[in-house]
Amino acid sequence: MTKFWSVFKLVWIERLVYRVNFFLEILSGILSSLIVVFLWVAIYRGATREVIGGYSIGEMVTYLLGAGLIYSFILTTAENPETSQSIQDGTLSTLLLQPISPYAIWFVRDLGSKAFFFILGLSGYVVVFFFFRQYLVLSASLGHLLFFLLSMILAALLQFFLFEALSLLAFWVENTYGIRFTVRVIMEVVGGAIIPLSFFPQILQKLFLLLPFSYLIYLPMRIYLGKIPLDEVPLEFLKEGVWIVGLALLNMMIWKKGIRQYVAMGD
Amino acid sequence: MDGFSRYLKLFLLLIKIGLMRQMTYRPHFFMMIAGKLIRMGLLFFFFQAIFLKVHRIGEWTYDQVLLLFATFHIVDYLISITFHRNLAFHLPRRIQTGELDSRMVLPVNLLFIVSFEETDLIDFFSFLPSLGFLGYVFYRLEFAFSWTQAVAYALLLVNALFFLFAVVLIIATISFWTTQSYGLARIFDNLLKIGRYPLDIFEGFWKVVFIYFLPLVLIAQIPSQALLETLSPDYVLFAFGVTGVFLIFALVFWKIGIKNYLSAST
Numbered sequence: 001m002t003k004f005w006s007v008f009k010l011v012w013i014e015r016l017v018y019r020v021n022f023f024l025e026i027l028s029g030i031l032s033s034l035i036v037v038f039l040w041v042a043i044y045r046g047a048t049r050e051v052i053g054g055y056s057i058g059e060m061v062t063y064l065l066g067a068g069l070i071y072s073f074i075l076t077t078a079e080n081p082e083t084s085q086s087i088q089d090g091t092l093s094t095l096l097l098q099p100i101s102p103y104a105i106w107f108v109r110d111l112g113s114k115a116f117f118f119i120l121g122l123s124g125y126v127v128v129f130f131f132f133r134q135y136l137v138l139s140a141s142l143g144h145l146l147f148f149l150l151s152m153i154l155a156a157l158l159q160f161f162l163f164e165a166l167s168l169l170a171f172w173v174e175n176t177y178g179i180r181f182t183v184r185v186i187m188e189v190v191g192g193a194i195i196p197l198s199f200f201p202q203i204l205q206k207l208f209l210l211l212p213f214s215y216l217i218y219l220p221m222r223i224y225l226g227k228i229p230l231d232e233v234p235l236e237f238l239k240e241g242v243w244i245v246g247l248a249l250l251n252m253m254i255w256k257k258g259i260r261q262y263v264a265m266g267d
Numbered sequence: 268m269d270g271f272s273r274y275l276k277l278f279l280l281l282i283k284i285g286l287m288r289q290m291t292y293r294p295h296f297f298m299m300i301a302g303k304l305i306r307m308g309l310l311f312f313f314f315q316a317i318f319l320k321v322h323r324i325g326e327w328t329y330d331q332v333l334l335l336f337a338t339f340h341i342v343d344y345l346i347s348i349t350f351h352r353n354l355a356f357h358l359p360r361r362i363q364t365g366e367l368d369s370r371m372v373l374p375v376n377l378l379f380i381v382s383f384e385e386t387d388l389i390d391f392f393s394f395l396p397s398l399g400f401l402g403y404v405f406y407r408l409e410f411a412f413s414w415t416q417a418v419a420y421a422l423l424l425v426n427a428l429f430f431l432f433a434v435v436l437i438i439a440t441i442s443f444w445t446t447q448s449y450g451l452a453r454i455f456d457n458l459l460k461i462g463r464y465p466l467d468i469f470e471g472f473w474k475v476v477f478i479y480f481l482p483l484v485l486i487a488q489i490p491s492q493a494l495l496e497t498l499s500p501d502y503v504l505f506a507f508g509v510t511g512v513f514l515i516f517a518l519v520f521w522k523i524g525i526k527n528y529l530s531a532s533t
Binding site: 022023035038042173174175176182186188189190201 | 294312320321
């Protein structure tokens with residue numbers, strides 16, 4: 001356990017080396033979600049109805065800020081590129097000699113990175129929350145809030161296994177950035193980062209809900225806002241759990257096959 | 268004119284090299300193009316989803332917002348193909364590692380080579396469908412614009428490119444004094460996205476910032492309004508004037524930056 005804790009701490013130390021860039025990164029994430037919030041505030045002000053697509057202006061601002069926080073500081077701060085790079089440049093060889101499995105190192109580093117960005121990103125968001133305080137909606141109940149926190153942890157795990165599966169393809173292809181970029185692009189919209197999925201036409205909604213992305217942002221924010229009754233949340237978690245376990249097994253399979261044909265190219 | 272044709276030939280050569288370099292990883296090349304097209308398609312659905320629920324954003328109708336969206340992407344792709352990554356990301360790294368030395372001894376203008384050294388052909392192939400999308404938006408607008416409006420639109424698009432060149436150059440030049448301008452470039456990338464929305468969405472302080480301080484209205488809103496004939500002629504002059512000021516400042520700043528270059532390397 002001490003070994004994992006050391007890896008976890010190391011990520012935080014590394015991240016703090018370039019403090020200015022880190023601060024600007026936080027600012028950049030905040031700006032991204034602010035843009036979309038401003039857009040929606042303007043739409044609501046110009047609209048004739050108070051509720052659009054089942055969301056009041058307060059719910060929409062809360063949704064977008066929460067979605068921005070999750071997207072910027074949990075979903076896009078992943079360490080998966082490191083996996084690909086280690087395989088491509090041969091640094092995986094060094095990792096294989098260490099007393100922890102490289103896969104475990106990547107997993108702990110990813111969680112460390114996400115925790116680091118989320119905690120410090122949240123502190124930056126306090127200013128934004130203050131700025132939009134008249135719109136913000138509190139969680140529907142304490143139960144919803146606790147389930148919301150749990151859903152973010154599950155989202156972090158799901159994101160890791162999803163992108164790690166793509167990164168591990170580096171055992172066979174020379175560059176995995178293209179596929180990771182494409183899936184990230186899909187994740188942003190289909191996950192509900194810029195708009196609740198209920199705004200899309202029925203046919204698209206049905207299609208999007210079949211994919212794992214909706215568990216990353218749309219589900220946590222729906223739980224927070226009480227758009228799902230408490231007794232239905234466990235079923236949603238169960239479905240998400242199936243995705244997580246399925247992807248984790250897929251990861252193990254790819255890792256086992258990949259490591260057998262690893263040729264340790266590089267320096 | 269000789270100088271111009273020489274630089275044109277060099278630019279075409281850089282494009283050829285760029286294509287060869289990027290085609291090395293073919294699956295990656297095609298996957299990136301697919302990713303960029305999917306992004307554009309999904310953002311189109313995003314606007315469509317909004318207009319399923321409301322009729323206007325500010326004063327903008329659906330077709331007008333689509334024009335703004337298409338215009339923004341045309342500009343965004345053009346800068347990505349040419350100077351954006353070169354200046355915002357490659358130049359700071361070259362300054363930091365001292366790689367800029369090798370560019371300084373070349374018998375070409377330094378600013379030209381650092382701006383266009385690595386052309387991005389992935390974005391070129393994503394740019395072509397966005398041109399088609401712009402054509403579709405013109406069709407939706409029933410081509411209801413005069414030749415004068417079309418010329419003003421084209422000129423303001425070119426103006427937007429020069430404006431963005433100046434802004435990105437200013438950000439990149441900061442690297443001569445700090446090793447951490449990468450974060451600034453990331454912030455600018457996010458700010459740039461504001462250009463795809465009607466600026467009516469901002470109010471008070473922010474509206475002033477995005478019109479006068481960092482006039483992102485120049486990127487897509489002003490060209491689109493020129494085509495839609497909803498722009499006062501004063502704003503056209505404002506657009507060209509602001510770009511001129513930014514460009515002069517950027518070039519002077521760049522010269523000062525070059526004088527401060529320490530050629531620090533390993």
